[in-house]
Amino acid sequence: MSINNQSHNAEDLTRHLHDHCHRYMHHHVLLTRTDGSSFDGIIVNVDVDNVTVLVGEDIMMDREEEDDRYGDYGGYGGGYDRPRRRYRRYRPYRYPLGTLASLALFPYLFPPYYPYPPYPYYY
Numbered sequence: 001m002s003i004n005n006q007s008h009n010a011e012d013l014t015r016h017l018h019d020h021c022h023r024y025m026h027h028h029v030l031l032t033r034t035d036g037s038s039f040d041g042i043i044v045n046v047d048v049d050n051v052t053v054l055v056g057e058d059i060m061m062d063r064e065e066e067d068d069r070y071g072d073y074g075g076y077g078g079g080y081d082r083p084r085r086r087y088r089r090y091r092p093y094r095y096p097l098g099t100l101a102s103l104a105l106f107p108y109l110f111p112p113y114y115p116y117p118p119y120p121y122y123y
Contacts, residue, residue, distance in 0.1 A: 029053075041093075
């Protein structure tokens with residue numbers, strides 16, 4: 001009887017995660033897997049057993065990969081101590097709903113609306 005109850009609880013959890021994934025579709029979310037790893041991404045598709053997430057990857061472009069428009073000189077400033085360019089690329093990954101443990105919206109902080117509180121030197 002307990003094996004049947006455990007499978008029923010697993011089905012309820014999967015159904016609950018399916019509903020949450022469907023509710024947060026096209027939102028930036030933080031997903032945690034059952035093995036403890038977590039990642040952020042944008043949910044693009046939810047079906048009965050899987051969820052498709054666009055997962056971001058940080059890309060750093062090296063100076064050797066850049067085009068040398070200025071020859072050996074490197075353009076204005078000589079090209080010294082110039083930071084590498086950073087890009088973020090999103091790739092789709094499919095995850096089974098059974099491997100997900102939790103789902104949360106990714107928090108974004110935003111400034112308050114106008115009228116801002118007055119500056120202290122106005123008093």
